[in-house]
Amino acid sequence: MGPPGAGKGTQAQRLGKEFGMVHLSSGEIFREAKAVGSELGRKLARYMDAGELVPDEIVVEIMADAVGCVDGGLLLDGFPRTVVQAEVLDAQLSKMGKPLDAVVVMTADTDVIAARITGRRACPRCGRGYHVKFMLPVREGFCDDCDTVELIQRSDDSEALVRQRLEAYYVQTQPVVDYYRGRESLLKIEVDGNREADDVAGEVILALGSLARD
Numbered sequence: 001m002g003p004p005g006a007g008k009g010t011q012a013q014r015l016g017k018e019f020g021m022v023h024l025s026s027g028e029i030f031r032e033a034k035a036v037g038s039e040l041g042r043k044l045a046r047y048m049d050a051g052e053l054v055p056d057e058i059v060v061e062i063m064a065d066a067v068g069c070v071d072g073g074l075l076l077d078g079f080p081r082t083v084v085q086a087e088v089l090d091a092q093l094s095k096m097g098k099p100l101d102a103v104v105v106m107t108a109d110t111d112v113i114a115a116r117i118t119g120r121r122a123c124p125r126c127g128r129g130y131h132v133k134f135m136l137p138v139r140e141g142f143c144d145d146c147d148t149v150e151l152i153q154r155s156d157d158s159e160a161l162v163r164q165r166l167e168a169y170y171v172q173t174q175p176v177v178d179y180y181r182g183r184e185s186l187l188k189i190e191v192d193g194n195r196e197a198d199d200v201a202g203e204v205i206l207a208l209g210s211l212a213r214d
């Protein structure tokens with residue numbers, strides 16, 4: 001969990017590889033649905049392109065399907081984002097006999113967030129993330145893994161929408177952090193996401209490693 005640009009996607013891609021977990025990003029799933037251009041995609045676009053959260057009833061339906069398809073370790077990125085979503089996820093995981101083990105909360109300063117979001121680029125084929133200053137691809141403008149695929153900028157990555165997305169985070173998602181904070185059985189990891197991505201990854205991998213050893 002964390003505000004937009006804190007580095008959730010960047011770290012989740014690394015952690016998924018490190019621990020062999022399936023990385024499910026609600027934002028990625030929604031962007032794929034948008035790209036198809038279906039009625040659902042157009043509905044999602046209305047909220048995403050305005051920097052607002054997608055309504056809970058749409059989110060829980062899509063995410064319940066995605067979570068239900070995963071066998072083994074699961075790493076959630078961007079979901080849950082409201083207390084209602086967290087409660088629905090709890091009920092589903094409990095039915096699946098798959099308890100939540102850990103919550104990673106990343107923080108980042110507003111100026112760091114703005115610089116990261118406006119310079120972010122991504123591969124439309126594999127989803128790998130880059131940055132025009134902080135995470136350059138080997139060949140400018142192209143994905144390292146997909147070679148001839150040109151990197152794109154997300155439609156909601158404008159300076160104007162960053163403020164709106166931050167407000168959505170602090171008003172609607174911060175209560176989810178508090179919801180998990182009180183739960184004794186959960187490993188809670190709070191990291192300063194302002195630092196180099198390698199330093200952040202090292203700290204989270206070390207903390208999560210204690211779970212992997214149990």
Ligand code: AP5
Nearest residue numbers: 004005006007008009010026027054078116120131134197
């Ligand atoms: P989503 O795709 O989840 O976007 P977000 O939460 O706004 O987060 P970001 O993807 O912007 O940031 P990130 O923290 O993943 O940062 P990243 O690692 O990419 O959601 C998009 C929209 O979908 C929402 O606004 C909403 O409308 C909807 N939505 C999704 N889930 C929903 C839900 N559950 N409920 C309701 N609506 C939902 O890093 C950013 C950039 O910085 C990259 O370029 C990266 O290379 C760079 N970077 C990362 N870490 C570092 C570092 N340590 N140092 C330097 N650069 C770094």
